[in-house]
Amino acid sequence: xxxxxxxxxxxxxxxxxxxxxxxxxxxxxxxxxxxxxxxxxxxxxxxxxxxxxxxxxxxxxxxxxxxxxxxxxxxxxxxxxxxxxxxxxxxxxxxxxxxxxxxxxxxxxxxxxxxxxxxxxxxxxxxxxxxxxxxxxxxxxxxxxxxxxxxxxxxxxxxxxxxxxxxxxxxxxxxxxxxxxxxxxxxxxxxxxxxxxxxxxxxxxxxxxxxxxxxxxxxxxxxxxxxxxxxxxxxxxxxxxxxxxxxxxxxxxxxxxxxxxxxxxxxxxxxxxxxxx
Amino acid sequence: xxxxxxxxxxxxxxxxxxxxxxxxxxxxxxxxxxxxxxxxxxxxxxxxxxxxxxxxxxxxxxxxxxxxxxxxxxxxxxxxxxxxxxxxxxxxxxxxxxxxxxxxxxxxxxxxxxxxx
Numbered sequence: 001x002x003x004x005x006x007x008x009x010x011x012x013x014x015x016x017x018x019x020x021x022x023x024x025x026x027x028x029x030x031x032x033x034x035x036x037x038x039x040x041x042x043x044x045x046x047x048x049x050x051x052x053x054x055x056x057x058x059x060x061x062x063x064x065x066x067x068x069x070x071x072x073x074x075x076x077x078x079x080x081x082x083x084x085x086x087x088x089x090x091x092x093x094x095x096x097x098x099x100x101x102x103x104x105x106x107x108x109x110x111x112x113x114x115x116x117x118x119x120x121x122x123x124x125x126x127x128x129x130x131x132x133x134x135x136x137x138x139x140x141x142x143x144x145x146x147x148x149x150x151x152x153x154x155x156x157x158x159x160x161x162x163x164x165x166x167x168x169x170x171x172x173x174x175x176x177x178x179x180x181x182x183x184x185x186x187x188x189x190x191x192x193x194x195x196x197x198x199x200x201x202x203x204x205x206x207x208x209x210x211x212x213x214x215x216x217x218x219x220x221x222x223x224x225x226x227x228x229x230x231x232x233x234x235x236x237x238x239x240x241x242x243x244x245x246x247x248x249x250x251x252x253x254x255x256x257x258x259x260x261x262x263x264x265x266x267x268x269x270x271x272x273x274x275x276x277x
Numbered sequence: 278x279x280x281x282x283x284x285x286x287x288x289x290x291x292x293x294x295x296x297x298x299x300x301x302x303x304x305x306x307x308x309x310x311x312x313x314x315x316x317x318x319x320x321x322x323x324x325x326x327x328x329x330x331x332x333x334x335x336x337x338x339x340x341x342x343x344x345x346x347x348x349x350x351x352x353x354x355x356x357x358x359x360x361x362x363x364x365x366x367x368x369x370x371x372x373x374x375x376x377x378x379x380x381x382x383x384x385x386x387x388x389x390x391x392x393x394x
Contacts, residue, residue, distance in 0.1 A: 007382070057359045065365045068357065074295045081287050116284065131346070134357050135382060138343030141360065200353035206332060206369035213351045223350060224384060240351045 004139060004149040008156030010229030011128040011135070015042075016164030017190070017233055018083075018124035021183050022117050023164075024171025025086075028179055029093060034114040041121030048122070049129025053137060056130075069205060072127070076198040079123035083191040084256060086120060087184045091260045094180035132157065184260060186234070192252045193236015196245040203242060213240035308332045308367065315358065316340045318383035329373040329393040338363040345387065349378035 019042060026034040056068060132153075139149045171179055202208040218239040221228045231237035236249060313335050314321045327333055339345050339358040347356040347366060358364050371393040380387025 003385075056357065057362075060362070062365075064362065065367075070295050074291055077291045077295075078288050081284065081291070085284060131357060134344045134359065135346075138345075138360065138382065141343050197353075201355075204349070204352045204354040204369070206367055210352050210369045210371075212372070216351075218350070224379075224381070238353075242351075 003152070004135075005152040005156040005159070006226050006229070007135060008132055008153045009159050010156075010226065010233075011132045012157045012160035013163065013230060014190070014233035015045075015124040015128060016160040017167065017186075019121055020164035020167030020171065021186065022086075022120055023168045024179065025090065025183065026117065027168070027172055028176055031114070034117055037114045037118035038121045041118030042125045045122040045125025045129055048126045049133050052126075052130035053133030056134070066205075068130070069201065073198050073201050073205075075123050075127050076194050076201070079120070079127060080191045080195045080198070082116060082120045082123060083187050083194070085116065087187045087191070087256070087260060090180050090184045090187070094177055094184070097176055097180070188253065188256050188260070189235040190233070191256075192249045193232065193234075195252050196236055196238070196241065196249040199248045200238070200242065200245050203244065208244065211242045211244055214243050214246050216240045308334050310334045310336050310365070313337045313389075314340060315345050315380060315387065318345070318380065318386045320380065320387055320389035323389040325389065325391045327368075327371070327391060327393050330370050332370045333368055335366045335368060336363060337366055343382070345383065346381040347378060348381040348384075349376060351376065354378075355381075 019038065022038050023035065026032060026038065052068070052071070056064060059067060136150060136153045139153055140147075171183070174182065199208060203210050216239060221231070221237070221239060223229070223232065223237075223239045228237060228239065238245065241249075308331070311325060311327065311333055313325065315337065318341060325335075335347075337347060337356075337358050339360055339362055342360050344357055344359045347354065347358060349355075352369060352371075354366060354368070356364065356366050368391070371391070373394050374392075376391040376393065378389060378391070
């Protein structure tokens, strides 16, 4: 029971983190009407997860061999693009708030199409969702004493959801500017981790050149441990990253920091494209 | 339209790239195949000797009633193998050395190592 609890908590943690941040963001900018986009996005992500979880049972051949991998990598890269875009928007809002330009926040809100937050919610849930579905379904399907494990698995997801809720509640208490700066950094690190993780997958598929792990901290904090899972969700921690993973991570953080935090006059909202880099 | 168009354009570009990569990946699939069986939450064999420097394909059959996730840390390969299915997992060329992997859903028992020499 304990083992399945850890597996599902780890898988669902990142989704809970993202959903918690997105809901609080909408609450903060007074766009509670946007909640339904997030809920719908998450719901569609869940349905897609169930669909894929059931679907792989019917696939065979190359479609089964590489299909799920490709979907995973595409969802990861899409999530990186969407989260970067969102971080840029949050940064724009923070600037406007600092300069007391409430009316421009409303303009910005109108410009930041709310379906994007729905898409972010979708990628967050769908990314690990199919695996979690397969995992839980497998436990139930296995005969003998599976129910304790299944309860552990469901409890793991519930616990992750509680963490997401706690982030939402906590986010409501933070001051607006602090909330924006903290979550922008969180989202940036999360996206950097996702990007390097996608690179690692592509290396594993032989589509990017393979390199030795740069270091190995498995002895200190394994990827399979609960703490390792949390750190992986938060900042993209890996026990054995390759040189390419580390380079991509660092390059992303530097480029996006420049994009987000470089001192400059506030750009007219609506013309710059944040996913350019 | 400009902003949302650019996001959509990105997603589309990524999708096209992924499909291209996939086709390349499938086209390369003429590598030696090595069978690997999952049974009673264990890998059989649990030591797989391969030639270093040459890619190969693990043909993994899951004979158990539940799915298992092939999980290797370095190089990073994660693959869910549904119950009763056989899947091909392509492993890129490895340098001489030991490459342990686990079945993530039963990590206490499902442990094995690829030895490249």
